[in-house]
Amino acid sequence: MPNIRKKTKTVEELIKTKDQLASLKKTLSSIYMSCSEEHLPLLISKELPHLCQVDEIELSTRKPITKRTNHIYSHSFTYLNKNYFIHFYKAAGVTKKDKWLLKKVGQTLEATLIRIEEDKQLNIDKEQWELAFDTIAIPICLTDLKGNILRTNKTFREKTRMSKIELLQKNYFTVFFKRPNNINKLKFQQKNKRREKYIVNGQEKIVEISLQKVPQNTRNEIQLVILRDITEQIKMEHKIAQSAKAAELGIISSSIAHELNNPIAGIQTLLQTLHMENKNPHLTDDLKEMSLAIQRCHHIIHQLLNVHRSRFSR
Numbered sequence: 001m002p003n004i005r006k007k008t009k010t011v012e013e014l015i016k017t018k019d020q021l022a023s024l025k026k027t028l029s030s031i032y033m034s035c036s037e038e039h040l041p042l043l044i045s046k047e048l049p050h051l052c053q054v055d056e057i058e059l060s061t062r063k064p065i066t067k068r069t070n071h072i073y074s075h076s077f078t079y080l081n082k083n084y085f086i087h088f089y090k091a092a093g094v095t096k097k098d099k100w101l102l103k104k105v106g107q108t109l110e111a112t113l114i115r116i117e118e119d120k121q122l123n124i125d126k127e128q129w130e131l132a133f134d135t136i137a138i139p140i141c142l143t144d145l146k147g148n149i150l151r152t153n154k155t156f157r158e159k160t161r162m163s164k165i166e167l168l169q170k171n172y173f174t175v176f177f178k179r180p181n182n183i184n185k186l187k188f189q190q191k192n193k194r195r196e197k198y199i200v201n202g203q204e205k206i207v208e209i210s211l212q213k214v215p216q217n218t219r220n221e222i223q224l225v226i227l228r229d230i231t232e233q234i235k236m237e238h239k240i241a242q243s244a245k246a247a248e249l250g251i252i253s254s255s256i257a258h259e260l261n262n263p264i265a266g267i268q269t270l271l272q273t274l275h276m277e278n279k280n281p282h283l284t285d286d287l288k289e290m291s292l293a294i295q296r297c298h299h300i301i302h303q304l305l306n307v308h309r310s311r312f313s314r
Helices: 002-032 040-046 048-052 096-135 154-160 172-177 185-191 231-277 281-312
Strands: 056-060 072-079 082-089 140-144 149-152 193-200 203-214 222-229
Touching: 002 040, 002 048, 002 096, 040 048, 040 056, 040 096, 048 056, 048 096, 072 096, 082 096, 140 154, 154 172, 172 203, 172 222, 203 231, 231 281
Parallel strands: none
Antiparallel strands: 056 082, 072 082, 140 149, 140 222, 193 203, 203 222
């Protein structure tokens, strides 16, 4: 009879231990899913000490200052050059059996704290990235390979006068240029750049579209779309081209003028000699006509030289 009672008690203890472990597992799962380091101590102090069969659990960045080490079990770890300690206090003393369980609990809390710190750093990095993304002065957006918008910067939203939610999953070309996308996709992907014209407030604008694939760990490929207004750049390039043509024309005019000047000067000298030595009255009119022709040639040469000087004096 005593043996039966002992066995019955042992089974009851096993059931109780099993229930405690199940509750402990459930509590640790809820702790692991905790969103912030501030809420973590509240979750830990509520039910966990009872389930771990300790009186108190403390999260700290310092070692406990006490000589009664047999009443404390500490789990320590380092993350990002910062030391963390999880102290388990038990007035009755911490046994070897307790230490095995507390070690598992400590490892779970360690994983939770590291996850929370990583999430916190990830959120900081995300905020900084979004801030930098929004401060870019040209319209840009992230899209899938079909051109459907995933994210836009502030400038893109201002240009299209649409909100983030309104732009989501819409084709970037259609919302920006207000017309269907008629780009030859294969040709576009080979060059990765294309120029498009559109009208803004009655003025024609020229936009250069650039596509850049963004490396991804997942299978869903995305691309960065950059829409740069190059209207002023095109105007400047046109002016430079016109100036270059004018400069070439001036150089050519100057060269022609100098090449013509030498033989005409020789002809004029010869005509003057013929005028002085002429004794035939029938040749006088012809010589005068030749002199007038020489003067017209000088006038043309002078105009060519003026073209050259006027181009370089601007």
